Amino acid sequence: MAALWSRTRQSASDEALIRSLYEEHGRALLAYAVRLTSDHAAAEDVVQETLIRAWRHPEVLVNGKGSIRGWLLTVARNIITDRYRAKAARPTEVHESPANPPVERDHAEAVVDSMFVLEALDRLSPDHRDVLREIYLRGRTVTETATTLGLPVGTVKSRSHYALKALREIYSAKPTALKEVAA
Incomplete structure (x- = not known):
């Protein structure tokens, strides 16, 4: 006490x-x-x-x-x-501005999506893959793609149509396809 x-x-x-x-x-x-x-x-x-x-x-x-x-x-x-x-x-703090917008979401989903797209492209036939690569990855028109690949314009249109259709089917089964990719 x-x-x-x-x-x-x-x-x-x-x-x-x-x-x-x-x-x-x-x-x-x-x-x-x-x-x-x-x-x-x-x-x-x-x-x-x-x-x-x-x-x-x-x-x-x-x-x-x-x-x-x-x-x-x-x-x-x-x-x-x-x-x-x-x-x-400490590193300097960067304040939010139009030039430095805040990070809104994690980029992990985009990485997984790009891995899925690459896997899906590998499942396409080489002819379909070449057409999509020229049109979407290299930004060429149908006519430019036909000239580059030495194909008629109609064949390029047909292959791009069927290649996109095949990608849609693969994409609609994405959860299953992702399990196969992970395994």
């Missing part, structure tokens, strides 16, 4: 010490922190952290060595320096 009473009495004296520190040095400490941070809210946080450190080390304040205000200002400067270094060590 005596230990509890002693701890309560010590806590009350520590609180009184911190209150008197704040009343005597709070304004100067805040002005100094605002000058160093250029941010009033951040400066208030620094003052609070400084007083917490003073509360944790009351022996420094009552030992009679040096100036109390000097110690508080040094602690505040060290806190600001530590925060600045910690912020510099």
Whole structure:
């Protein structure tokens, strides 16, 4: 019981010490922190952290060595320096803008879809695959594809039609096809 009473009495004296520190040095400490941070809210946080450190080390304040205000200002400067270094060590934050839109969804689904499309293309005949590759991957017209592959225009149209039809059938069975690809 005596230990509890002693701890309560010590806590009350520590609180009184911190209150008197704040009343005597709070304004100067805040002005100094605002000058160093250029941010009033951040400066208030620094003052609070400084007083917490003073509360944790009351022996420094009552030992009679040096100036109390000097110690508080040094602690505040060290806190600001530590925060600045910690912020510099982190990557810079990129704010949302039209040039940097937020990530809306995970790209994993697109990767799975592209793997599925590649697998589906491998299931097509080489003639059908060549026509789709020229038209959709290389962006050629039907006439340009016919010229490149040495085929009549009608044959290119027919092969693209049947190739897309085959892809639709494969795509409609996507869950089953994905299990086969994974196996």
